[in-house]
Amino acid sequence: MLQMPFRLLTNPLPPVEILLPEQLERLHQASLHILENVGLDFLDDEALDIWQKAGAKVDRAARRVWPDRGLVLEAIAQAPVSFTWRARYPAHNVVVGNNFITFGPNGGMVYTADLERGRRPGTLADLENFLKLSQMCPLLHYASWEQVSPQDVPVSIRHLRRLYAAFTLTNKVVLETAHGREITTDCLEMARLVFGDLTTGGPVIGDVINVNSPLRYDGRMLGGLITYARAGQVCLITPFILAGATSPMTMASALAQQNAEVLAGVALTQLVRPGAPVVYGGFTTPVDMKSAGSVFGTPEGAWALLIGAQLARRYHLPYRGNGSLTNAKTPDAQAAYESMWTLWPAVLGQTHMIMHAVGWLDGGLTASFEKFMIDVEMLAMFYHFLARFNINDETLALDMIAGVGPGGHHFGTPHTQARYRTEFYQTMLADRRNYDSWLAAGGLETTHRAHRLWQDWLTQYHPPPLDPAIREALQAYVNRRERELANKNLYG
């Protein structure tokens, strides 16, 4: 187990910025031009009503809106610059914004994989194991995010089973799908059973609002956005843009479009409920022209992450990016370096919510237990790195340098002895032995060590305390709704 306390990661460094102010302004202006001249589709009548009522130019028949810059900028100015997202265990509350960095697990994967059993469709048991690991990892701030899709549960009731598992197996901040009005209403009802009245105290649930890029919000996402925003819950407005497919290929254009899409979504949350907690999400990647798929852990992805953060700061909005993205099919060198091409810019660019921070494999299709543990080590190293160190008389230890003198050694000094267990980051996974010792111990590569580790963790899992009355109420709600929703198509 990791011997680190749960805490928010504070970033003391000024964010790395790769755009000059005039370049950022150019992107901003381009996105306003898109909003006013190209417009966006909103495939939901209530959303069109809201835009119309706010004075936007709307074509009801085409379901298109051309929000002008005054309306949009005035709306987004009402969004909070930071907010507290509550967990059912208050010590696990999270502040989204300021110079904090928070980490979330993998989310939305179709397959699960581990070294022993290989790749296979995800099940509820797999999801529960990922929830347990996320709960146990003190470096993760969000416990539940459909780490893998439970394909042994009927689609119409998956959200109920997922959220029940999240509330009973974990006590950290919970995310649950913003798909349409009915699912989000279930989520709010279950959240009320855990938190009581949701009208005060700050948000307790929320999730990603994706955009059907280019420039289209579909009915499902708009139902989720309106329901969560109206209830004061969290919307992470995140266009997923494949530059070259769902936007022009140049990153300048892709990011201008991303920004237009985010601004429209954020503005809509504020038209629904001024002050509703909302996050600027960026997820823009290049398309691979050979496979027509998206590629991750790239220099272009690093640009997009850093510039997304710059744009979010421009609008005083919290920012959501990603952490461990890769196209690798196993947790090998490619998996590690592509993930580092995402996590380094995410941290140094000051990303408030770094989602998919652990466990991601194969372009987001596979949740890997070994990759989860490898990525946890990366997070631990960033906690240590950003904490930096003190420079004072005691740590400078000039007396020890003088005492040992030129040509001596510091191995056995009291100064060293007092610190050798605690001074440096103690690795969880990395093998630091010499070659012969490593070979004698089996010559295992990282994946094999990670395999042992997640299994060890699971044997040590204990469910966090939960009032039995709440558990029963949740179970009763789930049972009732499962009967009601059996065979109903919520994604029609």
Add this chain to the structure above:
Amino acid sequence: MLQMPFRLLTNPLPPVEILLPEQLERLHQASLHILENVGLDFLDDEALDIWQKAGAKVDRAARRVWPDRGLVLEAIAQAPVSFTWRARYPAHNVVVGNNFITFGPNGGMVYTADLERGRRPGTLADLENFLKLSQMCPLLHYASWEQVSPQDVPVSIRHLRRLYAAFTLTNKVVLETAHGREITTDCLEMARLVFGDLTTGGPVIGDVINVNSPLRYDGRMLGGLITYARAGQVCLITPFILAGATSPMTMASALAQQNAEVLAGVALTQLVRPGAPVVYGGFTTPVDMKSAGSVFGTPEGAWALLIGAQLARRYHLPYRGNGSLTNAKTPDAQAAYESMWTLWPAVLGQTHMIMHAVGWLDGGLTASFEKFMIDVEMLAMFYHFLARFNINDETLALDMIAGVGPGGHHFGTPHTQARYRTEFYQTMLADRRNYDSWLAAGGLETTHRAHRLWQDWLTQYHPPPLDPAIREALQAYVNRRERELANKNLYG
């Protein structure tokens, strides 16, 4: 092969700095205190003469020097803020300093390894293969650095064989060992055969001057320092500090000591020859208390890299750090992530010479051909990343966004078609296919793809042109000196 031209990497970003100015000043003052009050051993009579002549307090019997701050700071102020290091092919000249970043290969390894043959003692044939790969890789600025020690060549003549191989197999900047006066004199003689008179035109050779930390320069390194500096060649003054063994364990103390050691060495080069090209080298890592070995790719190593760069900037000196350090025994996930924990801070901290940028494995004991290729991909990605992109009417492509409109797609547009081959970084090693295609193609991990790649490269190697008269002169020199040095102990 990589389709990228040879060029210096320009870093347009302000360097990431983790120390506040007052903290940096505290380290600076502490290192001056060490110089004046603890002193350093200089185990070489000529070095003691030089210090004495310059007015430093010297104890000849103890071979100890206490250089005062006035003397040291005045001396280092004479070192150039940047310099051009010449290659025998002038288009491969390198500028060390300013906002350039240059990359060097692995150096000084004992073993070599590849996927097929495993780990084994290095040979001249292995070294020649690494020289060829370094020559072929357009992203590496230094071709020769004893990538692996040729253990099938007698120690007394290794430098001759190495340098002959470097000058004949490559035409990039050459580094060759600064061990004592006799070896460096051979290096200068051979360099004269290639470059002619060395008294003008800037340096053509040089290497690392290590410190026997704590606070001791041995006779071998001082012979090398004095010989190279006097000839106007390059000294990379690099203490290799194991915090907790060769310095106190706290990074504050280790870095204060590093700085004292570097300042003394740099000052000595300037007392030998004012204006001699010299580089501030940093290589401070934590000691692992379990194995008493050094550990690489750590948060502490990242601190040391970034702070070394801050200190070098304070003294207007070029800075040397490292790139691909790891303790991993194979090119697995650990190897990749630890390397990224070195390369990211090295680049973002603005390191002018990033040595060991490729090929390093097993704490620096092993030169891996597969790791070499994996690391080359990392360098390629940084070239692309730091080049950033243009934001203008053409790249913003607002007409295309309008033309395609909401809900459309950009896959087949003229804007995309014109760019899809060139717009994005094309990976050399990463597998971006879907799972089934990857599996059908053999399901290879990165190491296996890297294995094919370095073999492909070697089949495409052609030696760069070299005047036959120069080759003959080098061969004759090597032959003569091999006879003279046979069985001589240069390391007595």
